[in-house]
Amino acid sequence: MLKIPKALITQVVLWFVFFDHSSFVETRVNLPYVNTGLKSYMICKPNSAAKVGFHLPRKMGGFWVPPLRFLECYYLAYKGTKLRALSLTIKKESVLKKFELSGKTVELEELVCLKKGCLALRIKGAQGLKLVFVVDDTPVWFSKRSADKLKLSLEKGFPAFKEEKHEGLIVFQTKPRLPWKVRQNRVEFSLSKQSVVYVCASPFGKKTVEKELRGLSFEKELKLKRKFFDRRYLKLEPKELGNLVEWLKTNLLWCVHRQEGIGDGVVAGFPDYPWYFGVDTAFSIPGLLFAGFFEEALRSFELLYRFASKNAWRVPHEIVTNGRIYNYGDLEETPLLVCSLWDIYTFTGDERFLKEHLEGATKMMFEHFSKDSLVPEGAGVMEDEQRFSGTKIDVACFGALAYRALSKIHSLFGDSATSKECEKRSEQIQNLVNSHFWDAQKEFYADTLKEGERITNWFWVSVLPLFTKIAPKDIANKVAKTALRKMWSHGLKVEKRKKTVMPVATSLFSIGCFNYSLNELGWMGVLVNLDSFSSFSPACFPEISNSKRGCFLQLWSAATTLQALCHGLLGLEIDQTQKKIALRPWLPQPFERVKFGNMRIGRDLIQLTLTKSGVIFRSKRGIYSIRESF
Incomplete structure (x- = not known):
């Protein structure tokens, strides 16, 4: 059992400020x-x-x-x-x-x-x-x-x-x-x-x-x-938590943009990046889906997919609002969009959409991502100062996740040969991560492999084997413990040697912790992200939680925080073929009860009430039923 030092817990706001779900009064007029x-x-x-x-x-x-x-x-x-x-x-x-x-x-x-x-x-x-x-x-x-x-x-x-x-x-x-x-x-x-x-x-x-x-x-x-803003999907109680969720959803809708000649999608943030990004969009699609914003998620996916189809199936990093592609795409962005396709199907159950984009998604992985090697060398996430050197762990982790998703999609449509090949590739990459990136001495994953040598820059992406469920459980516990000791400063630092804390990194670490039942640590990450609300602009979730250097409203900060919150409390898995929902519920202190109302899944609306004695499940249209918790 991983124990969280009390000194860290005291940094976190354990209850929430009372404010209305639809308006935020601000007297800091600077x-x-x-x-x-x-x-x-x-x-x-x-x-x-x-x-x-x-x-x-x-x-x-x-x-x-x-x-x-x-x-x-x-x-x-x-x-x-x-x-x-x-x-x-x-x-x-x-x-x-x-x-x-x-x-x-x-x-x-x-x-x-x-x-x-x-x-x-x-x-x-x-x-x-x-x-x-x-x-x-x-x-x-x-x-x-x-x-x-x-x-x-x-x-x-x-x-x-x-x-x-x-x-x-x-x-x-x-x-x-x-x-x-x-x-x-x-x-x-x-x-x-x-x-x-x-x-x-x-x-x-x-x-x-x-x-x-x-x-x-x-x-x-x-x-x-x-x-437009009065969306009835995903209503949470108690109201203190529900109000914050409403503002998370509102931040997502503030980022929806329609650009003539390009299309509809979500932009990365204000004021610096009000245009379309590959990695930001892919990281944010699960949050859009949890919020019930299916149409926005689909259109955001299609915008990137369309540009990738004209770019040898490489997903672009950024598309300026006049259509200029400034960066044609970092390596992790293509597999992330493939993962988004499976995420969209998981929530919407839209087989037509899935089938329509399957050929392109397969080309993204086979003809672009793994064209020269199973896991290509080169640029990972933009914030990595060493991003052009060697093979990156984020590229490997998202490659494994994308092949895992592709395997499920091809299996769904009866293509067992391609499904098995995708599963084989996913397993090979997972083995690479656990055999070559894992550093037993440091009890942490290296972020880079270069000429057979592990390089640990103490960059936040080293926690991604937890987010992608690649790490064995004993190793996951060690990684979480090391991250808490070396990387934590009221959130997960981007790098050990720097003070910058980005909510997206904290969120993905929290989701990784929830994946391995490290619930208290995962919830602490959710709380510190919620604590960043209105730090640098009223009613906004910022790009950097401890500095006004970045965007004061950042799409992926809001989206991944919402995803981490829902994932941590529900542990939700959806089986669209059987119309079954599985839960791994968890109720943190000080809550006695948390209610998820009007949760949009397929053509149904689900209500889930978590109590200390169990879960109350209701389906408005009777399409989905709950199976035993896993």
């Missing part, structure tokens, strides 16, 4: 926030210009209709002085900012439209104030599109700015019609007691903007967004 639709997003600080981001600090904030930024920021002013927000309320669908002027409250609600490249502002109590927009034209980071100049024009009596070389256009409209003037790149409106201001932009020109402005209504857009 923090950046994000407000998203499907086509556009706003990143800003309430009381400063949008100088946010890590890679390009002055260019990542503002109002974006990718691949272009159209606004740097906006602000309220009284007699030339900017008003400072006293608080902001982050809702799933909008952001409410509160100001005070001469004892009176001014409210500004900011709404990024769901399916339009439009920003809508509703301002109350603002008579005598000015609303000022700072117009800008900046291409997204890594975009091939060149910077351009904006030229003032008029659209139906309202101010508009058009790119000189390209087709980009931004148009302002107001209700009621408000007086306005333009000073260089600033548009200034004189507000009435209650005003609505629309800003609509498109990189593709006038026709798109006119279409999106037609019939635009703040209330209609608000209802559309509420409907």
Whole structure:
């Protein structure tokens, strides 16, 4: 039995802060926030210009209709002085900012439209104030599109700015019609007691903007967004835990993006990486599935699959929002997407989708991944500073997992020969991991094999044999103990010699611990990730839990935390052929009862209630039944 030192337990928040499931009130108004639709997003600080981001600090904030930024920021002013927000309320669908002027409250609600490249502002109590927009034209980071100049024009009596070389256009409209003037790149409106201001932009020109402005209504857009975010799937009790799960789900939906000419998918994070990534998407698909977001999971998979099919079945690392592939793919990303195909089938039971993508998934492994050797040498995960040297353990582990998944899929469709070959390859890689990567002296897996030599850089991927269930149980216990002693600092450090803690690493370590019934340690990882909620941006789960250096909202942080939480409490396995569900339930302190409501599995909705005396199971449509726990 692995014992966790009390000193480590005291670092963890064992109960949760009370807050509402649909809104988060924030008085730290120096923090950046994000407000998203499907086509556009706003990143800003309430009381400063949008100088946010890590890679390009002055260019990542503002109002974006990718691949272009159209606004740097906006602000309220009284007699030339900017008003400072006293608080902001982050809702799933909008952001409410509160100001005070001469004892009176001014409210500004900011709404990024769901399916339009439009920003809508509703301002109350603002008579005598000015609303000022700072117009800008900046291409997204890594975009091939060149910077351009904006030229003032008029659209139906309202101010508009058009790119000189390209087709980009931004148009302002107001209700009621408000007086306005333009000073260089600033548009200034004189507000009435209650005003609505629309800003609509498109990189593709006038026709798109006119279409999106037609019939635009703040209330209609608000209802559309509420409907989008009001997903009834996966409701947890008690409410303290359920509220955090709601925000995990909301973070996932904030990352759903629709890019014209590319498709729908989930982007990696804000503000630095609001485009599509192979590894981030694959790591996040199980979280999307646990959340019940089947459609988003399928579309995200298909987007990467489509690009891989045009790239010799190599899954790209990143696809910028203008379609540029900046990195054509690291080695672990291709097998991870194959694993995602099996994950999708496990939750949805969609055999048509599985069969439709089986040929391509098989080519990914046979014709790309193992083209020259069973486990290729070369780049593993991006964060590894030694990623180009030797054979990487993450590449091996995910290769074994992908062949294991392919074996199951081919068996399902009656291809026993290919199934056996895939199983054979999976076993060979597992043997490689346990015979060549395992270092008995260090009681840890090496992360690299180079010319027959084990190299241990104490990089977090060395725990992946637990996540992929490759490690024998006795070795898994030793790895967990060593990781706790050498790699733990309120979460799993990315490297022993550095302080950086990424929730994705902590989550995968937690899942690995749950796989080997190291439940207390696994749950501690879940708790420290939940503890990072709102660290650097209200209502967001960050890329790095102990530093503001990374994205303040990171897709895989939210997705893998949700996956680890559900996996740890339920130990869920789904047999779609028999329509059976198996559980390995675990109820941590201080809970007496945890209820999973409206859990989406196939075409059914499942309710599971964990108590100290057992599990209560209900199937809404009677499609699935529970079998004895394994």
